[in-house]
Amino acid sequence: MESYFASGHAADVILAALALEAAWLIARxxxxxxxxxxxxxxALIALGLRGAxxxxxxxxxxxxxxLSFPLHLADLRLRARV
Known part of the structure; x- marks a missing residue:
């Protein structure tokens, strides 16, 4: 398990899950x-995790x-309009 995290693969799994979620939502x-x-x-937080x-x-x-924080604020702003 230590090598799984040390290699960054744990963050890769998170990024893959986010990509699948995006594809699923768009398909729906x-x-x-x-x-x-x-x-x-x-995704940006997962990239930072991978780097760490x-x-x-x-x-x-x-x-x-x-960069994740201003994008989060932009998302909140978009949702406030909907």
């Missing part, structure tokens, strides 16, 4: 313009984490 009639902003913050698990330099961990 959700607009991509609604689905992608909704799932993008989670694999020993990436701190900017490669901090950047996706920092």
């Amino acid at each position: 009639g959700w607009r991509a313009g609604v689905v992608l902003p909704m799932l993008a913050p989670a 698990l694999t020993g990436a330099p701190w900017p490669w961990i901090a950047l996706p984490l920092a």
Whole structure:
């Protein structure tokens, strides 16, 4: 289990699940313009997690984490209009 996390595969599974969720929602009639902003913050957090698990330099961990917050706020703003 240690090598599973140390290799970053745990984050890869999260990213794959997010991609499957996006595909499923779009197939069920959700607009991509609604689905992608909704799932993008989670994908960025998973990318930051992957960087942390694999020993990436701190900017490669901090950047996706920092970008996830404004995207989350943008998603909230889109949902407030709907």
